Amino acid sequence: MLVKKVNTWAVLFSVAMNTTELLLSLQKDSLSINNADISLARAYAMEAVEHVPEPYKTIYSADYFVFLYESFLEIRKCRPDEIIIQEIDPEEYEKALSSIKEKNDIADRKRDAMNRFISIVHIFLTFIVKKPLHPVGMIFPGGLKITEDGTFYYCPVKDKQTETGISFCEFCICKDSEEQ
Known part of the structure; x- marks a missing residue:
């Protein structure tokens, strides 16, 4: 019997929540x-890029998954006193959760x-530690990379991917590289 696990935080909320409360959740x-x-x-990550040529196949699957897994481990060990306490924008949070839910397929x-x-990792990166959804230095076709200048993160495909409906780029804190 398949039991569906439900994230308690994934219920849309209209009550204010701060980063500490979200981290604990x-x-x-x-x-x-x-x-x-x-x-x-x-x-799933490996199969999703099955027909992508190297080196992008490895970058978008194995390397990206290592980034996600390391971020996941960071969530588990992060202490509330290590983060900046800020209010979470309920509207942005609800949009992110809706986008994640739309892309799910519980039959798969x-x-x-x-x-x-x-969903756990992206919410953590976006709302708590304010980091990009892909690692800095990740290479995209054409040799373009996610970069940072000490103040902002930049992505060479942010504006191109935001509208695809399959990415979460609209919630990533990166600015488009053309804004540099």
Whole structure:
């Protein structure tokens, strides 16, 4: 029997929440992700780029998954006193959750595992530590990379991917590289 795991934070809310409360909620939800879920999520990441040529195939699957997994481990060990306490914008948070939910397919176990995994990680990166959804230095076709200048992060494909409906770029804190 397949039991659907539900993230308690994934219910849309209209009550104010701060970064500390969100972190504690994400940490609790991270405990629902087990090794089997992580393996399924990794398999999904590998299959999603099956027809992408190297080196991008490895960059978009294995390397990206390592970034996600390291961020996931960071969630579990992060202490509330290590983050800046800020109010979470309920409208932006609801938009992010809706976007994540729209991209899920619970009938596909691998996709569902990946979606639950990245939903925790992406919310953490976006709303708590304010980091890009891809690692700095990640290479895109044409040799373009995610960069930072000490103040902002820049992505060479942000504006191109935001409208695709398959990415989460609209929630990433990166600015488009053309804004540099």
